[in-house]
Amino acid sequence: MALPYNKRTHDCGALRAADIGKSVLLSGWVDNFRDLGGMVFIDLRDRGGITQLKFDPNSDPAAHGIARTLRSEFVVCVRGEVISRGEKVNAKLPTGEIEVVVHEIELLSKSETPPFEISDDTETNEDLRLKHRVLDIRRPRMKNALMLRHKITRTIREYFDRNGFLDIETPILTKSTPEGARDYLVPSRIHHGCFFALPQSPQIFKQLLMIGGLDRYMQVARCFRDEDLRADRQPEFTQIDIEMAFVQAEDVMHHVETCIAEVAKVSRGLDVALPLPRISYAEAMLKYGKDAPDLRYDLTIKDVTEIAGRVDFGIFKDAIAKGGVVRCLVVPNGSEMTRKETDGLAEELKGIGAGGLPLVKVAVEGGKVVFQTGIAKFFTDAALVAEICTQIGAKSGDLILFAADHSDSVCKYLGWLRATVADRRGLIPKDRWAFCWVVDFPAFGYDAETKAVFPMHHPFTSPKDEDLHLLKLGTNEVPPKEDLLKVRAKAYDVVLNGIELGGGSIRIHRADVQSKIFQLLGLTPEDAKKKFAFLLDALRFGAPPHGGLALGLDRIIMLFGGYSSIREVIAFPKNARASCPLSDAPGEVAPEQLKELGISILK
RNA sequence: GGGGCUGUAGCUCAAUUGGUCAGAGCGCCGGCCUGUCACGCCGGAGGUUGCGGGUUCGAGCCCCGUCAGCCUCGCCA
Numbered sequence: 001m002a003l004p005y006n007k008r009t010h011d012c013g014a015l016r017a018a019d020i021g022k023s024v025l026l027s028g029w030v031d032n033f034r035d036l037g038g039m040v041f042i043d044l045r046d047r048g049g050i051t052q053l054k055f056d057p058n059s060d061p062a063a064h065g066i067a068r069t070l071r072s073e074f075v076v077c078v079r080g081e082v083i084s085r086g087e088k089v090n091a092k093l094p095t096g097e098i099e100v101v102v103h104e105i106e107l108l109s110k111s112e113t114p115p116f117e118i119s120d121d122t123e124t125n126e127d128l129r130l131k132h133r134v135l136d137i138r139r140p141r142m143k144n145a146l147m148l149r150h151k152i153t154r155t156i157r158e159y160f161d162r163n164g165f166l167d168i169e170t171p172i173l174t175k176s177t178p179e180g181a182r183d184y185l186v187p188s189r190i191h192h193g194c195f196f197a198l199p200q201s202p203q204i205f206k207q208l209l210m211i212g213g214l215d216r217y218m219q220v221a222r223c224f225r226d227e228d229l230r231a232d233r234q235p236e237f238t239q240i241d242i243e244m245a246f247v248q249a250e251d252v253m254h255h256v257e258t259c260i261a262e263v264a265k266v267s268r269g270l271d272v273a274l275p276l277p278r279i280s281y282a283e284a285m286l287k288y289g290k291d292a293p294d295l296r297y298d299l300t301i302k303d304v305t306e307i308a309g310r311v312d313f314g315i316f317k318d319a320i321a322k323g324g325v326v327r328c329l330v331v332p333n334g335s336e337m338t339r340k341e342t343d344g345l346a347e348e349l350k351g352i353g354a355g356g357l358p359l360v361k362v363a364v365e366g367g368k369v370v371f372q373t374g375i376a377k378f379f380t381d382a383a384l385v386a387e388i389c390t391q392i393g394a395k396s397g398d399l400i401l402f403a404a405d406h407s408d409s410v411c412k413y414l415g416w417l418r419a420t421v422a423d424r425r426g427l428i429p430k431d432r433w434a435f436c437w438v439v440d441f442p443a444f445g446y447d448a449e450t451k452a453v454f455p456m457h458h459p460f461t462s463p464k465d466e467d468l469h470l471l472k473l474g475t476n477e478v479p480p481k482e483d484l485l486k487v488r489a490k491a492y493d494v495v496l497n498g499i500e501l502g503g504g505s506i507r508i509h510r511a512d513v514q515s516k517i518f519q520l521l522g523l524t525p526e527d528a529k530k531k532f533a534f535l536l537d538a539l540r541f542g543a544p545p546h547g548g549l550a551l552g553l554d555r556i557i558m559l560f561g562g563y564s565s566i567r568e569v570i571a572f573p574k575n576a577r578a579s580c581p582l583s584d585a586p587g588e589v590a591p592e593q594l595k596e597l598g599i600s601i602l603k
Numbered sequence: 604g605g606g607g608c609u610g611u612a613g614c615u616c617a618a619u620u621g622g623u624c625a626g627a628g629c630g631c632c633g634g635c636c637u638g639u640c641a642c643g644c645c646g647g648a649g650g651u652u653g654c655g656g657g658u659u660c661g662a663g664c665c666c667c668g669u670c671a672g673c674c675u676c677g678c679c680a
Contacts, residue, residue: 038637052640072630090640099640113631116614121641122629124614127672180680201680227679351606352676412676458680503680550680565673576673 003106005077013049017097019082024100026051027077027108029138030070031118040067041099044078045118047143052090052099053078063105073111073118073135079104126567130581133572145569148267148561153220153553155266156240159259165218165242170205172198172222177531180458182226184235192598198224198236201550203458204535206243207507210546211538218242220553226578231565232499232555235578240502243548249490249506252547253437256494260435260501260556267560270433276494280440285407289415291441294498295434297427301414302392303327308404313378315358319404326404329414330392331421334399335361341424342374342399345417354413358402362394369396419498435496440464443489444520446481452522453484459517460535461505462490462547471516478520490547496559504549511539 009024028046040055055067063078070076080102090096115132116124120141129136136142157167176183176197183197199205201223209217221241229235244252257276264270277295284293287300308316308326316326331337346357360371360379369389371379379385394400401421403413422428443463444453455461463471467487472479490506508514514536518528529536554566567573574580594600 032640032642034639034642036637036639036642037635039639040637041639041642043640054638057637085638088638088640092640096640113613117630119641122615125610125672128614177680181678199680203680223680225679228677230679231674233679348607348675353605416676455680577671581672 003077003079003104005106005108008077011048012044012046012051013094015051015082015095015098015100017084020084020098022082023079024082025077025079026053026100028075029111029118030072030074030076032072033067033070035068040064042067042070044076044100045138047147049095050093051095052085052093053080054083054099054101055105056101059101060103063102066105066107067102070107071111071113073114073138074107075109075111077106077108078102127575127581130567130573130575133582137571142568145557145561145563146571149553149557149569152263152267152557152560155263156259156551156553157218157220159262160216160218160242160255163216163255165216165244166214168209168214168217168219170199170202170209170219170221174199174205177204180225184224184226187597187599189597200225201239202241203460204532206241206548207460207535207546208538210243210245210507210548211541211543213245213544215245216243217548221550223550229574229576229578231567232552232558234554234566234570235574237566237570238553240551240553241548242504242550243546245544245546247506247545247547249439249492249547252504252506252549253492253494256502256504256549256551257435257437260494260551263556263560264433268433272433272435276435276437278437278439281438281442281488282440284438285411289411289413289418290498291438292493292495292498292500293436293438294419294422294428295436296429296432296497297422299329299331299418299422299427301327301329301411301418304388304392304402307384307388307391308402310384311378312380313358313375315355315375316402316404319406322406324404324406325410326402327410327414328392328403329401329417329421330394331399331401331425332427333397334401334421334425335363335397337399337425345401345420348420349413349417352412352416353409354403354405357417358404360400360402362389362396362398362400364396371400375402433496435494438493438495439491440488441491441493442485443467443487443491444484446485453481453520455517455521457489457491457503457505459521459523459532460507460514462508462513463517464488464490468513471513471520473512473516476519484520492549494549494551496556499555499559500552501556501559502549502551504547506545506547509539509543509545514539 005027007025008027010026012026012028026044028044031043031045031050034041038057042053043050044053055064057064080100082098083101085097085099114135116128118135118138120139173186173196181200186196188194188196202221206217219241221239222236223239224236226235257274261272261274264272281291284291289301303325304327305320305325309320319326342359349357359374360376361373363370363372368382369386371385401417403410442456443461445456446453470479470483470487493503494501554569557569558566561569563569572582579586
């Protein structure tokens, strides 16, 4: 009865009415079985889909006898004939017009009862799914995610291949660079006390490839960062890493957006209008409170610092006195939100650092616009109320949410409120795909704690030409902090629906600019040499102007696949505590291994 | 490190104010059933309510601690 399971004629999603009459050999898993006492029906599943098998006790008693003993997830191989279902079509299945009447069956493998059903219908606890990822991957949803991943990755590879990019691998065992995220370290057996670092990104290597004259590079690159996780952050993730020589920002952006549009078409049938809209970092922060604005809905933040200064309300006055700002969000018809809802928002807002949530409801009394509830009592001047409403476009029935603090905090609070309120009040059109580029990032940020200037992107990011004068090139002077914070970078992020898909920059290729930047960042030439020696060496030998970008592949697949977490599009992801429930990694190692590496563990 | 949510049968969940509240659906096991496709019908097994302590006459429910999972702030080239 042994069947040649290696000679499958079709997969389980392939057969159609046109195949009626064919003799076929199928293999797969028992998805569902219906034993009617005489006739037995089995849904056979493999990667391609599901085909109904029919076992008839009269014509094929031996096969029927075996079929009766089958259970969920048993693995079988069958040989049979494709027949029409006649009137009994199952419209839910692509193969619903046919079934296979089985003449021979071989049980290849039994299965224990699975800990959860292999089905999309019930949402199983994710921890359990990750422990039994093998079974989880059999579910259509997961299977589709990984098939989508393949399709998108292939589309991207083909795009860049077609456009002259070379796919080049870079080292996984590399050297720790001091900037940025925590490194995952790998101890060296041969050099005790020394460590490799897994790359946070192939940043420096791709620059070296450009300086090496390879002109255009791309890689599907695994990146590693030992930081806390999120729904869209894993300790190891995949970037589409690209770099180009002799280009301006627009050239990089053109290729990236064209590629993304192709992915959108292939994965969702979307026609994305190009070029994508550009929005400055300053505008994004002001209007949306985020450097990755969600442009699917309007609901923009309004600055009311000037007018709020005329209100006798301590929170506003204090914030302004300290150089802060007052901004607000007008929630259309937000007056219908209950006290419980707004109190809830306030509580959650406190959880991210805010002192509270000043708010008012807009109403009309006696023909005049008035504020009610919340901090309404501080708005005693009817003319002022009218002026505010005109300025921010608030009308009766709206809810106004305020934030007063330093600009950074206000952006954080109102950005969070904007996204949260939009989501809870159903203001986000689910079928909209809002792409944009965020450009004109500041080159530097300022850390109040360390009182130090730091690079917003990385220290090799080129400032915009028109802002170069602020750097006092060719002198030893350090420009005032205020000037440095005005310098904009040739950096750009591509954003979809409020999630950063990727970012990049044009790199510095002028030695004088690079050394000035290091100086401004507080790095002596010796420091810089120590930290970035191999890049600086390379820059000495003729570096072409170059730049690139890295796209978060996992996020792209998550968004185009409609998943809520990148764990859903990664075959074997880590959980929120950065461990793998399947393999139980990370794990302890034998003392001998440690000894060989010259490592002892602190207790 | 901070904030929040969750933890009850193999899975998904329910259990009014602390008082027959140890329950349902699915799954599983056994039986019946020849056109099902979430097959149907009959019967059955299965739970230390994450764990530890406390309050109480009485705790799934309240309190404290702890563990685990998820979300989030910080952090994240």
